[in-house]
């Protein structure tokens with residue numbers, strides 16, 4: 426078992442790399458540039474009547490944004506999580522904590538996970554990796570969720586990151602059974618998420634068969650965890666990491682390829698502004714997820730900068746909704762964007 430200092434050091438290193446380094450490889454795009462919302466010159470709507478609310482994990486969000494899981498359990502995480510969850514509470518967004526593995530290993534500071542004092546109504550999502558979930562068992566995972574008063578749980582999948590991380594997991598068997606057991610217990614309170622390499626339509630169908638009803642695609646084109654781990658390695662491991670830095674299914678291809686089909690989809694991975702949010706919803710997502718932009722805004726300008734990001738994102742989303750004649754999220758989902766270029770090929774290839 427890693428010591429508290431070793432885990433805390435690794436987590437701080439991850440935060441520093443994400444804030445300061447180039448962790449979004451230019452060689453891989455989200456392909457959201459191939460999604461064109463169609464302008465409506467006669468929208469017959471007033472900006473004030475646009476309804477941003479959406480339903481996720483049995484809860485109504487006032488706006489379709491999830492601040493997806495990044496951190497927790499360390500001194501630095503306290504301020505990040507408390508500030509970001511307070512914004513989720515104020516603006517009716519959802520908030521995810523980072524992996525609770527650190528708690529399950531008894532090495533966490535509790536404060537950054539004790540968010541219920543602030544988040545009286547916001548949807549709070551717990552987080553654990555699928556390999557740890559399999560080891561902890563359904564009761565153990567539920568206890569971890571209860572320990573922070575989470576409304577729902579994200580189980581994250583990150584095989585690409587693990588394979589590049591020195592000392593990372595190398596055996597991914599048993600994940601399906603763990604997910605099926607959790608789905609049977611938690612129902613729509615279970616979210617299965619990737620961490621930047623994308624959930625393909627095929628994996629999404631498998632998850633649906635296992636009983637999962639909500640997924641966060643976390644596609645390629647945003648933060649790359651193969652890239653982050655590459656930056657922490659040297660020699661042969663570094664060469665392997667470089668080769669896989671742009672690995673994954675682009676965000677737009679994941680969301681468009683999955684196309685709903687009984688799954689509530691969170692479109693994430695490289696979503697950087699309100700127009701990107703509008704595009705993933707127009708491709709079929711129920712909400713959008715963002716991680717890196719909130720971390721960077723917070724680390725560079727505190728809660729004020731993070732709140733500016735919330736406001737500008739919602740302003741741009743409302744603008745795109747009015748200009749597509751979409752009164753609410755369901756209308757935006759049905760708005761039929763034009764899809765061009767590489768995304769069209771990806772969708773055909775994945776079908």
Ligand SMILES: Cc1cc2nc3c(=O)[nH]c(=O)nc-3n(C[C@H](O)[C@H](O)[C@H](O)COP(=O)(O)O)c2cc1C
Pocket residue numbers: 439440443493494495496522523524552579580581618619620621643644646647648693694695696714715716717718720
């Ligand atoms: C600093 C940082 C830490 C992260 N830690 C976790 C984690 O513990 N668990 C998890 O499921 N995802 C984690 N992620 C992945 C994000 O939730 C998200 O899926 C991914 O970064 C893609 O979104 P983005 O391009 O907006 O950053 C982390 C992301 C960042 C930037």
